[in-house]
Amino acid sequence: MNVLLNSPRLEDLWQIHFALLGGQEYSVPGIFIANVEEAATIPVAPLPPAQRGTPAPPVPQHDGPAYWIKVSAQTDGSFTVTNGRNGFSKTYRAGS
Numbered sequence: 001m002n003v004l005l006n007s008p009r010l011e012d013l014w015q016i017h018f019a020l021l022g023g024q025e026y027s028v029p030g031i032f033i034a035n036v037e038e039a040a041t042i043p044v045a046p047l048p049p050a051q052r053g054t055p056a057p058p059v060p061q062h063d064g065p066a067y068w069i070k071v072s073a074q075t076d077g078s079f080t081v082t083n084g085r086n087g088f089s090k091t092y093r094a095g096s
Contacts, residue, residue, distance in 0.1 A: 001026035
């Protein structure tokens with residue numbers, strides 16, 4: 001996540017879900033996340049990796065509405081990304 005978030009031409013990173021393994025240190029602003037978790041379950045720091053040979057923890061259960069991220073491409077090469085949870089949209093110009 002550190003390499004990705006510090007890429008020189010990255011304008012924004014859109015996420016379907018909050019990245020639990022990265023914690024808040026490697027999260028994008030909530031406006032770019034389609035499905036946010038309850039504030040009490042969001043880790044402040046990255047979660048430690050599991051010990052080798054131990055079973056993976058259970059998959060978190062999604063018990064709320066599921067939202068989407070939509071990308072609409074234009075013939076001029078620009079595109080618009082929309083967050084279905086909050087209606088936020090941003091248009092990116094071709095070659096930016």
